[in-house]
Amino acid sequence: MNVLVILIPVSLTLGACGLVAFLWTIRSNQYDDAQGNAERILIDND
Amino acid sequence: MTVACAACVAVPMADNVAIGPALQFSLPTVHCAACIGKIERGLAQLNGVTNVRVNLSLKRVSISGTVDPDAALSALKTLGFEAYALDLQALETAQDSAGRALLVRLAVAGFAMMNVMLLSVAVWSGAEAATRDLFHLISAMIALPTVAYAGQPFFNNALSALKVGRLNMDVPISLAILLAAGMSLFETLNSGAHAYFDAALSLTFFLLIGRYLDHRTRTAARSAAKELSALEVHTAQVLKGDSAVSMPTLEIRKGDTLLVPTGVRVPIDGVLNSGKALLDRSLLTGESDAVTVLGGAELQAGEVNLGRAITITTIVDGTDTSLRQMAALVETAENGRNRYTSLADRAAQIYAPAVHVLALVAFVGWVGVNGDIRHALNIAIAVLIITCPCALGLAVPAVSTSAISRLYSKGFLVKHATALERLAEVDHIVFDKTGTLTLPAHVDVSDLSADEQSVVTALAQASQHAWSRAVLSELPNTASASLSLIKEEIGEGIQAHWQGQTVALGRGEWLGASFTGLGLRIGESPAKQLHTQERLRDGIAEALDQMKLPCEMITGDRLAPAEVIADQLDIGFMANARPEDKLDRLAALRGAGQTVLMVGDGLNDTAALASAHASVAPSTALDASRNAADVVVLKEDFADLPSLLRIARMTRRLSQQNFAIAAIYNFIAVPIALAGFATPLAAALAMSASSVTVLLSAQRIRFVA
Numbered sequence: 210m211n212v213l214v215i216l217i218p219v220s221l222t223l224g225a226c227g228l229v230a231f232l233w234t235i236r237s238n239q240y241d242d243a244q245g246n247a248e249r250i251l252i253d254n255d
Numbered sequence: 256m257t258v259a260c261a262a263c264v265a266v267p268m269a270d271n272v273a274i275g276p277a278l279q280f281s282l283p284t285v286h287c288a289a290c291i292g293k294i295e296r297g298l299a300q301l302n303g304v305t306n307v308r309v310n311l312s313l314k315r316v317s318i319s320g321t322v323d324p325d326a327a328l329s330a331l332k333t334l335g336f337e338a339y340a341l342d343l344q345a346l347e348t349a350q351d352s353a354g355r356a357l358l359v360r361l362a363v364a365g366f367a368m369m370n371v372m373l374l375s376v377a378v379w380s381g382a383e384a385a386t387r388d389l390f391h392l393i394s395a396m397i398a399l400p401t402v403a404y405a406g407q408p409f410f411n412n413a414l415s416a417l418k419v420g421r422l423n424m425d426v427p428i429s430l431a432i433l434l435a436a437g438m439s440l441f442e443t444l445n446s447g448a449h450a451y452f453d454a455a456l457s458l459t460f461f462l463l464i465g466r467y468l469d470h471r472t473r474t475a476a477r478s479a480a481k482e483l484s485a486l487e488v489h490t491a492q493v494l495k496g497d498s499a500v501s502m503p504t505l506e507i508r509k510g511d512t513l514l515v516p517t518g519v520r521v522p523i524d525g526v527l528n529s530g531k532a533l534l535d536r537s538l539l540t541g542e543s544d545a546v547t548v549l550g551g552a553e554l555q556a557g558e559v560n561l562g563r564a565i566t567i568t569t570i571v572d573g574t575d576t577s578l579r580q581m582a583a584l585v586e587t588a589e590n591g592r593n594r595y596t597s598l599a600d601r602a603a604q605i606y607a608p609a610v611h612v613l614a615l616v617a618f619v620g621w622v623g624v625n626g627d628i629r630h631a632l633n634i635a636i637a638v639l640i641i642t643c644p645c646a647l648g649l650a651v652p653a654v655s656t657s658a659i660s661r662l663y664s665k666g667f668l669v670k671h672a673t674a675l676e677r678l679a680e681v682d683h684i685v686f687d688k689t690g691t692l693t694l695p696a697h698v699d700v701s702d703l704s705a706d707e708q709s710v711v712t713a714l715a716q717a718s719q720h721a722w723s724r725a726v727l728s729e730l731p732n733t734a735s736a737s738l739s740l741i742k743e744e745i746g747e748g749i750q751a752h753w754q755g756q757t758v759a760l761g762r763g764e765w766l767g768a769s770f771t772g773l774g775l776r777i778g779e780s781p782a783k784q785l786h787t788q789e790r791l792r793d794g795i796a797e798a799l800d801q802m803k804l805p806c807e808m809i810t811g812d813r814l815a816p817a818e819v820i821a822d823q824l825d826i827g828f829m830a831n832a833r834p835e836d837k838l839d840r841l842a843a844l845r846g847a848g849q850t851v852l853m854v855g856d857g858l859n860d861t862a863a864l865a866s867a868h869a870s871v872a873p874s875t876a877l878d879a880s881r882n883a884a885d886v887v888v889l890k891e892d893f894a895d896l897p898s899l900l901r902i903a904r905m906t907r908r909l910s911q912q913n914f915a916i917a918a919i920y921n922f923i924a925v926p927i928a929l930a931g932f933a934t935p936l937a938a939a940l941a942m943s944a945s946s947v948t949v950l951l952s953a954q955r956i957r958f959v960a
Contacts, residue, residue: 224366225366228362228363235355235358235359242313243312245311245312248288248291249288249291251288251289252292
């Protein structure tokens with residue numbers, strides 16, 4: 210039982226981290242060109 | 256007027272240099288990493304460019320820095336890409352804030368759903384007494400604020416529908432979410448066994464996905480419309496004293512004097528000041544031949560100046576051109592089309608009352624059976640949750656979002672949210688001729704000798720005129736003769752010296768010949784006529800073959816050119832048609848029970864485009880016609896036209912299949928819920944399974960050729 214006191218906050222915190230990270234990606238325009246980003250990895254930059 | 260010389264015409268154009276992150280071009284043919292690399296590297300070498308970024312999803316390139324738009328455009332053409340300048344003002348690059356808000360709600364709902372699901376699994380696998388109550392309490396603490404925040408789009412819609420006394424899909428949705436959350440809170444506080452927090456959250460989550468996809472479809476349609484008006488740069492050259500200033504058309508007043516360079520559309524209705532002008536009226540009337548008008552004649556916005564630069568005095572304000580009035584007319588016609596009830600709305604009209612009745616029946620029935628109101632309410636909520644149109648809310652948006660992005664990658668801009676459904680119903684096609692089935696100028700050079708061909712090539716290279724470019728495209732591999740003293744008479748032709756003789760390429764009258772078309776004269780020998788003929792649009796013949804639908808052509812052009820094209824394509828035709836004739840023909844077809852697709856580009860097609868069941872226009876069409884069309888073809892090639900219809904039909908079929916999947920789930924789950932056997936676990940499974948199946952099934956649209 211006592212382990213729940215640690216586990217539940219830990220699971221909530223990890224989830225919240227994911228949520229915050231997602232909100233950050235929205236704010237910084239990372240979904241504006243999904244197709245382009247997928248292709249860009251193939252461009253040789255040298 | 257001193258302005259008519261070529262140099263002066265060029266000056267204001269060169270002045271028109273953009274500063275800042277100022278240029279965007281539409282690139283309909285860009286499709287891969289190699290294209291991105293090529294464009295970004297190629298443009299970065301231009302003078303003054305500070306940053307180039309290609310957006311592959313939007314098929315656009317943004318250039319920042321001090322760049323001459325014409326230089327950038329020709330650099331893109333040299334790299335081998337079709338490119339069209341976009342007017343940034345019309346584009347309004349504002350962020351899609353509504354979409355973002357939905358996405359944030361979606362993320363919050365997803366986060367809460369996962370955590371509550373985690374706790375629920377513990378309860379389902381046998382947590383009891385104090386542990387279960389603790390888990391339920393924590394779930395409530397996560398779920399209640401989340402529902403209050405993430406469910407707002409549904410609550411607001413439901414409220415506004417109820418205010419005007421109507422039922423929409425959001426009413427049962429809001430009811431299910433609120434009742435599930437409220438009842439679960441009551442159960443938790445009374446140490447009940449079942450709580451539906453996870454159901455309330457997954458309902459919100461899945462429905463938000465549907466709502467977001469639906470929003471994407473709508474904004475795609477809206478931004479398509481914006482991109483279209485951005486394709487046309489709405490400026491005109493106003494003469495102030497001796498110099499021409501580029502001004503937005505909207506700011507031009509009645510009585511201003513405008514300069515219309517060669518090859519440019521007349522921006523505003525006006526009276527011709529110059530002595531004579533050669534005009535292409537095909538966009539307005541469908542005539543393929545150019546017309547000559549004399550000074551003092553009235554010119555209409557949309558006519559293209561083929562001759563030398565002319566000046567006109569405007570007779571209306573820029574806000575009031577005949578073209579704009581036409582666009583306004585089209586908007587009213589569009590309202591009629593908006594009355595078309597989409598598949599999703601029709602489903603909702605049947606579904607929403609049915610859900611309420613079913614839940615009410617469950618409640619009343621169970622109260623009658625054992626008089627336990629709490630138990631009966633629990634069952635009614637289970638019924639509401641299970642019948643709640645998760646899958647239904649996803650059925651159409653999931654399919655049409657992928658269909659529209661698939662069509663976009665094939666070069667089709669879908670402008671109207673219900674366009675695909677209407678396109679799927681089409682069983683007859685009416686084409687306009689000039690500018691739609693045909694492209695201007697195919698020059699017959701077959702009876703020229705090798706010498707003459709090289710002279711023609713050299714002369715044509717010295718000019719930007721449409722005919723010159725047509726000549727060059729006929730003779731791609733001919734070496735050009737070396738000429739000296741090349742001189743272009745704008746609107747008449749080009750002349751030069753070649754091996755001691757005067758050679759000239761231009762209009763028959765200018766060459767002193769009896770014909771009026773294009774001709775070539777070498778030395779003192781009589782001018783030789785080069786027959787110009789309209790050319791069929793690429794891919795149109797194959798497209799007609801593949802579609803296997805009855806097609807016909809209605810054109811405002813004369814009988815002879817119409818017959819040539821109709822024979823080539825082997826379709827029925829009607830020539831000399833006025834816009835009203837086109838409308839009458841469409842009405843007759845409609846009367847005969849046909850659903851007609853209209854394909855056209857000119858002002859004379861606009862009314863027909865707006866009144867047809869569905870309509871398609873090429874991107875070269877006038878603003879007004881593009882506004883009236885449901886779909887705009889961005890590529891010059893029409894070979895993909897059949898796949899537009901195929902994808903539209905597949906979209907309809909997949910949406911219907913999705914409805915069927917949702918219905919089957921309900922058929923199985925509703926009796927179980929009514930009988931009172933539905934546990935929160937069963938509800939969660941049924942709901943997630945049906946939503947995920949529908950989403951996956953929608954992805955099949957990607958495999959349609």
